Amino acid sequence: MPRILLLLPTATYRAPDFFAAAADLGVDVVVGSERRQAMAATMGDRAVVVPLSSPGAAVEAIAALHGRAPIDAVLAVDDQGVQVAALAAERLGFRHSPPGAVDATRNKAVMRQLLDRSGVPQPAFRVVEPDGDVAAAAALLGFPCVVKPVSRSGSQGVIRVDDVAGAREAAGRIAAIVGSPGDSDEPLLVERFVAGDEVAVEGILVDGNLRVLAVFDKPDPLDGPFFEETIYVTPSRLGTDSLAAVAAVVADAARALGLSEGPVHAEVRLAAEAGTPGGATVIEVAARSIGGLCTRTLRFGAGVRLEEVIIRHALGLELGGLVREAESSGVMMLPIRVGGVLEQVSGQDDAAAVPGVVGLEITVAPGKALVPLPEGNRYLGFVFARGPDPETVVSALREAESRLTVRVRDR
DSSP states (O other): OOEEEEEEOTTOOOHHHHHHHHHHHTOEEEEEESSOOTTHHHHGGGEEEOOTTOHHHHHHHHHHHHHHSOOSEEEESSHHHHHHHHHHHHHHTOSOOOHHHHHHHTOHHHHHHHHHHTTOOOOOEEEEOTTSOHHHHHHHHOSSEEEEESSOOTTTTOEEEOSHHHHHHHHHHHHHHHSSTTTOOOOEEEEEOOOSEEEEEEEEEETTEEEEEEEEEOOSOOOSSSOOOOEEEESOOOOHHHHHHHHHHHHHHHHHHTOOSEEEEEEEEEOGGGOSGGGEEEEEEESSOOOTTGGGGOEETTTEEHHHHHHHHHHTOOOOOOOBOSSEEEEEEEOOOSOEEEEEEEOHHHHHTSTTEEEEEEOSOTTSEEOOTTTOOOOSEEEEEEESSHHHHHHHHHHHHHTOEEEEEOO
C-alpha cells in the first residue's frame, strides 16, 4: 500500500477531505503536524511532529521518518507547508517543483520580480522596503493602487488606496498586521489597481505542462477597499478566446516562476486596457490547490474529487482525462462582516433547505473571535450549491446566505 505524508497545519480544516480521498485510493496516510497528536502513542510512525516554521528541522524529521518507515510522497495541504514539502521531496527524490520556485509563490515581491523578468502580464508594481515611502511609490505608479504585505494570503492586509493619505494610512495598518508598527522588517508591495472581472484558475502541473482543471467566475466585484472573496462558480461564462488567454497566462506565470509539478491556484484579472490577449493579467499564483473547503465544488469523471487528483499526481499514478462534471457548481465563502466574539449562527436549516444548496459548514465555533478583513484571514464558513447553470447556482448561494443570522458580541 502506498504511503503519503500529509503536512497539516494546526489551523487547517482540509484534513477530512484529503483523508477521504486517500481512503478511496487505498493510500495509507501519515499525519505530519506542528504539534504531537493526541493519539500519537498508539499511531507509531503514522504521525510525526513537523515544525513547519523551521524548514531545516522539518526536513530532518521527515527524512528520519522515511528512514524508519518509508513513504512515497510528501504533500502539503495549505500554504504553510508547501516549502517544507518541496524541500523534503527534493531530499527524498520524490516528484516536486523546485523549492526555490515554490518559495517564490510565498513571497509576493519575489513573484512579481520573476514574472516581470519573463514579461508575464501583471500589474505595475514597486517593492517598498520597511523604511521606504509607500505613499511616494503609490504616487509614482498612479492611483488607485493596492498595498499589500508580501507574505500573507487570503487577502489579509490587502488594501486599495486612492490617494497619498490613504497610502500612508494603509502602510501603518498593514505594519500593525505583520508586526509592531515601525518594528516589522517585511517590505510592502504596491501595485497599480487593475480594474476588471477576476477569475480563479485551478490546475495541475505535470512535467512542466499545465492542465487546467477549472476556471471559476467571481460574480461579486473585487474593487476594494478590501478584497474579501465571496462566490466562486464554475464553469466560467467567459468566451473561448478569453478562457484560452487565461490558461496561457497562468502557464506562462508557472513557467516564469519555475514551477513544474503539482497543484496550482491562480487569480487572473481580465483588463481591457492591459493590451494583452483577452486582457489576462496575473494577480497571484500559489503552488497549492484552492483554499478552505472550496475543493468540494469540483468533481471529475465519475465523481473523482480534486484531493484524489492531487494525491494521484504526487504518487505518480495515472490521472486520466480529468474532465470536470457537466453540472454547474459553486461555493460562497461566508464573509465576516462584523468583528467580535461569535455567539450563534441561526437559520442554518433554512439555508440548507434552499433548492440547489448541497452543503453548509460553519467553520468558526461559538465563543471564537471574528476578525474582518483586512486584519482577519479566515471565513465564517462555506455554502455549496449545484445546478443546471451558473446563474442558478449563484442565486441559490445568495439566498442561502440571506437566511443566516450571525449574532456577535463585543470582545
